Amino acid sequence: MISHRPSALLRALLMVALALSAWCGAPRAARAASSYTLFESGQVRPLALSPSGKLLFATNTPDNRLEVFRVKPRGLQHLASIPVGLEPVAVAARSETEVWVVNHLSDSVSVVRFNPISGTGLVERTLLVGDEPRDIVFAGPGRRRAFITTAHRGQNSPIDPQLTTPGIGRADVWVFDALALGGGLGGAPLNVITLFSDTPRALAVTPDGDRVYAAAFHSGNRTTVVMDALVPDGGQAAGGSPGPSENWQGIGAPEVGLIVQHDGSHWVDELGRHWDDQVYFSLPDKDVFVIDAMGDPPAQLPGSQGFFQGVGTILYNMAVNPVSGRVYVSNTEAQNQDRFEGPGVFAGTSVRGHLHESRITVLDPATGGVLPRHLNKHIDYNTCCAQAPNGENARSLALPQAMAVTRNGATLYVSALGSDKIGVLDTAALEADTFVPDAASHIAVSGGGPTGILLDEPRRQLYVLTRFDNSISVIDTVARVERAHVAMHSPEPESVVRGRRFLYDASFSSSHGDSSCASCHVFGDFDSLAWDLGDPDGTVKDNPQPIAGVQDPTDPANPPPFLDPTFTIDFHPMKGPMTTQSLRGMANQGAMHWRGDRTGGGDGAPAVQPDGGALDENAAFLEFNVAFPGLLGRDAEIAPEDMQAFADFILQVTYPPNPIRNLDNSLTPDQAAGRDFFFGPPSILFHDLDCESCHRLDPNANPGSSAPGFFGTDGRSSFSFVSQLFKIPHLRNMYQKVGMFGLPPVAFILPGLEGPQGDQVRGFGFTHDGAFDTMFRFFSLAAFTQSDLNPQGFAPGPDGDLLRRQVEEFMFAFDSNLAPIVGQQITLTRDNAALAGPRLDLLRSRADVGECDLVARTALLHHELGFLYVGGGQFMASRQALPPIPEPLLRLLALSPTSPVTFTCAPPGSGERIGLDRDDDGHLDGDERDAGTDPADPASHP
DSSP: OSOOHHHHHHHHHHHHHHHHHGGGOOOOOOOOOOOOOOOOOOSOOOEEEEESSSSSEEETTTTTEEEEEEEEEEEEEEEEEEEEEESSSEEEEEESSSEEETTTTTTTEEEEEEEETTTTEEEEEEEEESSOOOEEESSSGGEEEEEEEEEEOOOOOOOOTTOOOOOOEEEEEEEEEOOOOOOSOOOOOSSSEESSSSSEEEEEETTTTSSEEEEEEEOOSSSEEGGGGGOSOGGGGGTTSSSBBBOOOOBBBBOOOEEEEEEEOEOOTTTBBBGGGGOOSBBOOEEEEEEESSSSSSSEEEEEGGEEEOOOSEEEEEEOOOTTTEEEEEEEEEEETSSOSSSSSTTTTTTOOOSSEEEEEEEEETEOOOOOETTTOOOOSSOOOOOOHHHHHHHTOOSSSEEOOOTTTTTTEEEEEETEEEEEEEEHHHHHHHOOOGGEEEEEOOOOOOEEEEEEGTEEEEEEEEEETEEEEETTTTEEEEEEEEOOOOOOOOEEEEEHHHHHHHHHHHHOOOGGGGGGGGGGGGOSSSEOOTTSSSBBBOOOBBBBBOOOTTTTOOOOOTOOOOSSSSOOOOOEEEOOOHHHHHHHHSSSSOOBBBBBBBGGGOOTTTTOOOGGGHOOOOOOGGHHHIIIOOOOOOOOHHHHHHHHTTTTBBOOOOSSTTTTOOOHHHHHHHHHHHHHHTOOOTTTOOOHHHHHHEESSSTTSSOOOOOOOOSOOOTSSSSSSOOOOOOTGGGGOOOOOOOEEEEEEEOOOOOOBBBBBBSBBBBBSSSSSSSSHHTTTGGBBSSSTTTTHHHHHHHHHHHHHHHHHHHHHHOOOOOOTOOOOEEEESSSHHHHHHHHHHHHHHHTTTTEEEEEEEEEEEEEEEEEEETTTTEEEESTSSSOOOOHHHHHTTTTTTTTTEOOOEEOOOOHHHHHHTSSSSSHHHHHHHHHHOTTOOOOOO
């Protein structure tokens, strides 16, 4: 709320500041230009009502705030905007005054105290949890226990992630007692429950609070890949890859691996052939887990009652029917067991327009039943691709997200992120699969990209958060129309707002209305699957990629050893299985796709850094326009100006900080030893190169780029051991690919981890097709191993194995665009000064070396205060009248029970906006409040 009585606050601050003026010798630093860092975090539970229903809480993800509204008939009244952690994605209200916010990038939970009388609030405690927390619910005795999903890793977690150990669950649920948070630095959880799946996402709770359901996120669909070395050459007739073995031009395809799926008994390919001897693990596909919230401690239920299998591939959200107790899971089911993009003329098959099916799966706890329900069963996937809009498109719901169920259990509302609509379903018809998709049962929402949804039955209203414009729609559930649309302040530049739609909007991207780029590139990342998206109707194209190394792979007089006999340097349209790559961090990394076949180098311009020819990322991304008709099933490519807007948006998405590397950016002794080898003497048999010669690591490369640095690649290609020329990949996300262990013996890989490895949580691992289960196994290739021709490779025996493990450890902690400290927080209170002091020293020390902008937030006399660290132990305040504030003064403020101080390491360049000038209009927030103008409106200022 805007205050018009600042005098008491100013007097209080000035008295303290002047009394400590001896500490304030440093001059005020010049203000740097504010910036916004785009992470594209997926919202999970962005809306919550207070128990009375009088207050609505919303996570303002791009602005790192909790917005508070008073609920009105047909509208909302904004009350407060409370700074929390970075990228808040979920919120839950425990009372009218206590609200918990999950901060995805900060690996934290903000416990917010809100005063409904003054309309103000602040963070009173910051809980530190595992990596990338996503959701929160309250359950258990008196609903006083908070359940929070995180990845099974992260610097704040006390648990060893065991990244090199087979058969480990990669999903954690942290449980806190809200009435006894513990005296530790970041709280003391009652339990951290590890679940046997990959990273988790959504939570749901039964009406009585006794059970909590936790869902995997990238759950998979029991598909994996058979390594190309284990698939016989010669095509289908020789027992190898199913046909065709050439494209329409009659040019033979490279020999590649093969995607197989477990049918309940065997690993089978599309021809029904068994590949059990070539898969050394099993995928139980445990998707949704059942937790006893009343237990001491809370834990997963034992045996088969503790999980549901086969729910879906990508699980977005869950809701519980308050009458029947059945659980609804919004999800998509991938069709990656089928091959090829394009029209499918030559091969007779294609996944064009049929990538992921949007579904709601019904779970019945009473029977253990799992009932998938395709939301778009009206689609005729045998036909494609009519111009949109069309009747089939209008009936579709794409990328289902949050859900809400009426108190009588009869009606379910679901937000469709890819359709700009809310679907309304009769639950009985949904469960019986008798519902008929009908556009008349949909509610259109303005703004676009609905994620969160919240039902307010007493007022007959539905609240919907629209991600595209960062607003909240108020829906009349009787008339089924939007009555109000309330904007939240967003720091996102116009290029982000305009371009985001092209990632998600399936009604625009596809004729059927159910496919978009986000179907596979989930929230701009990946789906943890491999796809064979070659196009037999395509033509062979020249490859303009620059090649790393000193040898020409096409020289017949001097062929390199270990070169696949079917090797081709050209881009053959039939490329074989490739894992979905992330759209994060593509700026400054060269051509795109595993082979670099999305390239701007076709014009003959030389490939030089930065942005020359094949190394021009903008030109490369524009080449993806063909995927709209060829893969998504649109009637035509999108307009050039739309494709450019898409590129302008997506090339800003960046990787989060590495969650394995120490927060002070140091390396462990093993990681350091691995780095030494990585940069060390030549260790690759026939190139006379070290690892870094190909996998370039230079955080300062191309300093004029919008995203400087090489993090495993400078855009060149390599040709070792495979049948095609591959672009050298970056190495920033190796920790995301852990969870598949087990590989049959291969002639050119040294033995290790032999025999079947049992249950695993992922079906795809490392390299282009996900066939290598571990990086250790990749480093065991014969070409990397010490020999007479390669005297400095990995030594045989235990010493070599140790060094391989050390290089693997370094890869998990690989450098990224942002330092590990970015996003990290601590709230300093009168009760934790001794524990929080070293943590604060760490944050400040990393700010001193430029790894982050250190921001501090508190409140005094119900007035929000912001500070930005400017070096020398001094903080600039959000009021022009105040001199620089010494750090001891901020620590002193935290001793007041009403003024805890939260410190946050923000991305470099964003600290001024986050700490001092929210709307970036050049007027400090405190000065705006004193003048009665709006610090969240650049058009409103003194």
